[in-house]
Amino acid sequence: MEKLSKxxxxxxxxxxxxxxxxxxxxxxxxxxxxFKDCFSAMSRIAFECEALNHHPDWKNVYNVLSISLSTHDADGVTDKDFKLAQAIEAIIEEEE
Structure with a gap:
């Protein structure tokens, strides 16, 4: 994967x-x-991460989910991160 420019x-x-x-x-x-709704979204996101073989750095505190995406092999952000971000957005929208 090639690192994207700023x-x-x-x-x-x-x-x-x-x-x-x-x-x-x-x-x-x-x-x-x-918390239950947050954890439910995290569980759904986890399945998508496995399917894409790409895993976020994330943190959950009660009802807040913080996510950071980068491709460690490329030492930066790649197309893979945007694919996962789009999948996460779709899951979050369904949860609302």
Missing amino acids: NDIETRLLRLPDWEYFDNAIHAEFEFEN
């Missing part, structure tokens, strides 16, 4: 308004009604 990343992020680029990764934070 310009490419910022252009792609226009389609993902919940996501930001900093510290060599794309990041998003999602808030749910309660």
Whole structure:
């Protein structure tokens, strides 16, 4: 996987308004009604991560899920990160 340029990343992020680029990764934070809803979304995201063989750095505190995506082999953000971010967005939208 080839690392994307900062310009490419910022252009792609226009389609993902919940996501930001900093510290060599794309990041998003999602808030749910309660822990159960947050954990349910995390479980669904986990299946998508396995299917794509790409795994996020993430953290959950009660009803908030924080996600960071980067491709460690490429030392930065790649197309793989955007594919997973789009899948995460679709799952989050279904949860709402």
